[in-house]
Amino acid sequence: MTPALALGLACILFLWAIILGIMLAFARYGKEKNPPPVLVWWHGGFAIVGFLILLYGSFFVGYPMLANFGVLLIALAAIFGLWMYFNFHRKEVLIPIAIVWAHGALAAVGFILIIMAMLNIADTAQV
Structure with missing residues (x-):
């Protein structure tokens, strides 16, 4: 497995x-209840x-x-x-919006860095 393939596969899963996650955020904002558990x-x-794919690729x-x-x-x-899940959602306590923002911001920046690295690898690959 090449680094670009591992990153690409992880990115497809992260897009889902x-x-x-956006659906969850909209389900939480402006309401006094947590999102549905199935989402x-x-x-x-x-x-x-x-x-897990990212970890495998990072180590191996x-x-x-x-x-x-x-x-x-x-x-x-x-x-x-x-x-968020174990301390709020599972106990049916309302999740604070600041935690939702922090979770989303960290994930978004990490995802962007992974996309940038994947595109950089694809640019420098020998064809």
Whole structure:
């Protein structure tokens, strides 16, 4: 597996997680209830599989430093996501909007760094 392939596969999964994450954010904003659990589970499922592919590639395939920094930001976003789920959503406590923003911002910046690294690898690949 090449670094560009691993990053590309992870990015496809993260795009699904992003779409569901935006739906989750809209389901939370302006309402006094948390999003539906089925969306949370699908969002987390896509994100976890994408993150596992990133970790595999980071340890065994080898990414540039920009992608590794993106993986670190995605890991921090995952910690925020798990914290939101176990401390708020699962206990049926309203999730604070600031935590939702922090989770989304970390994930978005990490995703952008991974895309940039993937495109840089694709530009420098020998055809």
